[in-house]
Amino acid sequence: MPGEPIRIEGVARRYGDTEAVRGLDATFAAGSWISLVGPSGSGKSTLLHLLGAMDAPSAGRILVGETDLSALEPAAAPRFRRERVGFVFQQHHMVPYLSALENVMLAQWLHSLADPAEAEAALARVGLGHRASHLPSQLSGGERQRACIARALVNEPGLLLLDEPTGALDWANALQVLRLLARLHAESGFTVVCATHNPAVARWGDRIVTLRDGRIASDEAIVAERAVEGA
């Protein structure tokens, strides 16, 4: 599936008296790689959750493709997530009692049907074909994160949301994960929005959007590290 274009118009999210984000306006082109940076509490994760329809804005609207996330019915949000979004989290969350293959198959089944051959191929793409039957507890941190990437991309989403995807990895493993993501991005063309504290990770994007106190402090187009690496 081609990448999803994103339009953010006057978005705010309040939790009681606290405004996590406010007055956000931005447009992300289809197939682009956006890095969200900023200190803790700046609103990076909140924006990521809003983009994934895991949360709804208090004001404004978010368009992913033609879909207005702020107008989604409660039952439509899970459908949007399982059909059009892939998530990769910092703590490489996996279902602990399912094997790597079954974790991927679960995402397939939530989308439509579970296809073991396709799931195995997805694991092979991230270099885990030989670890398919292993439980998460039998995988290293880097392997778990790659399995999560396979799970996130098996349904060919148009939008991949990354929340500190290398935060729990050493730099060697982090680099491996970033190269893998860059290769898959080049192959499939999905849009990436990646929240990170790490400037080195942020430089793998085409644009670095800096958030501060819930607002966009800067929005800078860069030459992506992945382009430098020739991924």
Next chain:
Amino acid sequence: MPRPRAKGRPFFGRWLRRSVARSLQAGAVGTASLALAAALVFCLVAVSGGVERRLGAELAAYGANLLVLPRSAPLRFGLGALELGPVEEDRRLAEADVRALAGAAGAGVETVAPALLARVRVDGTAAGAIGYPWDALRRLNPLWRVTPRWPEGGEAMAGAALARRLGLAPGREVEVAAADAPGATRPARAARVRIAGVVETGGPEDEDLFLPLGLAQELAGAPGQVSLALVRADLRGRTPDAAARAMEAAVPGAEARTLTQVASAEASLLAKVRRLLLLVTVALGAAAAFTISGTLGMLLLARRQEIGLYLALGAPPRTVRALLLAEAAVSGLAGGVAGCVVGALAAEAVAASVFGAAVPLGWTAAPLALAVALVLALGAALWPVERALRISPCDTLRAS
């Protein structure tokens, strides 16, 4: 638009199997609580059935609980300590109809003792006589004190007061003749009988002479006829009135009356036993439900990230709910099966210690225990599951 997947297979069963295998280990305490609750239910149901059966059998020793007599007959008939009034002697029932009561539908008849009342002369002295079949009379009144023994065949038995009045000692032969009807021209029918024993009932029968039913009918000139029948009916699961109506339907021209004190005391005692056991079961079930709900709540709290992950991946809440409730149901069934085994052993031990003998285990105990375990598991899971589904995936995934 999402890419549709043309081929593949359902995954829920595999997901559930893995999840159950894990939760049975992690939730062993919850499953053990369910097993305990199921064992208690099984034991209480099994023992309560046994208690009722044993209680019913022991209450049967206190005699008849219903009386069948000709319709509209004035009643003054003595039974043990109960003074019930006279019975008109010229209205009678067919003995064959009365004996057929044993098979009457809906009456629950256990023992029928047809009786014929007659006025006789014992060695020339007027007395009341009652003819009974000995086996039925003995089954109905096992607590009567008979000295030295119950009569057999053509022998007779004297009530204690009559024996004192006429000097009737066991072993003595007496002449029993039908009392002369006023103005009778034929000589009265008579027979010689041996007194086998003296009975002390504590009631008006102590004034009577007990004869074999056939002899009483012969003396009264009423072959194949009876004045009334004493009936012992099983009143578990039916009211005394319902049993009486079933008997009236079975015997033409008969009226059935409950011996109120006996029947209602019995029914009340059985109802109290049943109520007590039900209350104990409900109280224990409620305690088990709270324990299981608390345990499940803790287990689901420990699975917040997993549940948050399902929701973040786009699982509809109803799918996650189905998974968690199916886990609870399997846990309930596993606990129920284990509880049945433990409950059966416990019921045997309780029966042996309370009754000194095994009580038969009713077939209802196992399905009831399984159903209770299942309902407890699902009931206890509902609230924790709903609470778990209110978790925001943002919170659980961010918190990690």
